[in-house]
Structure formats: C-alpha cells, structure tokens
Amino acid sequence: MPKLSVKSIAALKEPGMYSDDDTPGLYLRIGPTGAKSWILRTLVHGKRREMGLGSVNVVGLAEARDLARSHRKSARQGGDPLAERKRAKGIPTFHDAAKTVHEALLPTWRNKKHAETWLATVEAYAVPKIGSRPIDTISSGDVLEILSPIWTSKPETAKRLKQRLGTVMDWAKGKG
Structure with missing residues (x-):
C-alpha cells in the first residue's frame, strides 16, 4: 500500500x-x-x-x-x-518497589544487620539487571537469569535473594 x-x-x-x-x-x-x-x-x-x-x-x-x-x-x-x-x-521500577518493600519491613526486623543486608543483596544482584525496568515487565525468566550465576557458588545467598525477590513481586501483585 x-x-x-x-x-x-x-x-x-x-x-x-x-x-x-x-x-x-x-x-x-x-x-x-x-x-x-x-x-x-x-x-x-x-x-x-x-x-x-x-x-x-x-x-x-x-x-x-x-x-x-x-x-x-x-x-x-x-x-x-x-x-x-x-x-x-506511575508504575514503579523494580528498584523503587524493592526500596518501598524494604522500608515497610524495617519495623518488623529486630536485627539491624539483617535490615541492611536485605536491601544490599537485592541491590547487588538484581538491580543491575532489572532495577530500572517497570515492575510489571519482570518475568520468572528474569529472576532465573539473576539467580543462575550464584545458585551453585553461593546457594544460601541465592535462596535468600529468591525469597526477597518473591516478596517484592508479591507486594507488586498486591498493589495491582
């Protein structure tokens, strides 16, 4: 045409x-x-x-x-x-969502070190790859890409990071 x-x-x-x-x-x-x-x-x-x-x-x-x-x-x-x-x-980026979840959880933690490492782990491993993307564009494949390099070398870190990423994603689902 x-x-x-x-x-x-x-x-x-x-x-x-x-x-x-x-x-x-x-x-x-x-x-x-x-x-x-x-x-x-x-x-x-x-x-x-x-x-x-x-x-x-x-x-x-x-x-x-x-x-x-x-x-x-x-x-x-x-x-x-x-x-x-x-x-x-107004859809937040993953990094903004992670910071919001961290701030909401801070009062529930007794251990100051845990509070510091919670966000530090997310920022070290997830933010460089998906931090600037809107939270609603992140898929399970993206999470797998973040976890795969550390799953065998740092299994405890990978397990905790998986839980933290899940918490952020659950918060996003709850917010619509």
Whole structure:
C-alpha cells in the first residue's frame, strides 16, 4: 500500500492493518467494529513489540508519524518506549518497589544487620539487571537469569535473594 494520507485513511473501511510507507513500523489498525487506531511495531531490546499510539480521532497522521519516529529512535538508542510510558503513568521500577518493600519491613526486623543486608543483596544482584525496568515487565525468566550465576557458588545467598525477590513481586501483585 502506498503512503497513507488523510483522504485514504477516511476511505479505508475494511478491518486489517495498513502500513504507512512514509514511516517504517507505523500501521493503521481497523478493528472489526470499524474503529481506527495507530500501532507502532518496533524492536525493543531485540524483541518485536507493538505499541498503541492512540485513536485516529485523537491522534492525527502527522502526530502519529512524529510519535513513531520518536519511539523508534528511543528503541534504537537502547531505550524502551513502553517502559518509559509506563513510568510516566506511575508504575514503579523494580528498584523503587524493592526500596518501598524494604522500608515497610524495617519495623518488623529486630536485627539491624539483617535490615541492611536485605536491601544490599537485592541491590547487588538484581538491580543491575532489572532495577530500572517497570515492575510489571519482570518475568520468572528474569529472576532465573539473576539467580543462575550464584545458585551453585553461593546457594544460601541465592535462596535468600529468591525469597526477597518473591516478596517484592508479591507486594507488586498486591498493589495491582
């Protein structure tokens, strides 16, 4: 399909995905009900991701192209446009969630050393890998990636870290 135009968008009625040859990765999606919205398909950290850019009624063609270019540029530079948008919506990063859980648990611990090592262990092993990611994007595969290198060399540390990561994830589930 050739480059999309305001006129061609208005004329399209058939459900499906229509690419905009002017902007790589930008698609017009027409749903079964006839609703039209913008979708950006791009690679983020080597994985293909789809990101909604808004309804055609709210986001015009020129704005959709600008948004698509901006998000693709961010992804090419190693960023994650979806994570950035979630951060803007108030979803905490893993590191922020871990600090919040630590602060909530502090009054329950009698041993000061335990309180210090609880967060230090999380910050030493988990934060470098997943600390800046929104908590809702972390999977069991990410936890496995963190634990695998230390599971045989430091089994007690790995066991405690697994429990601490579970506590942070349980807190996140509870918060929705």
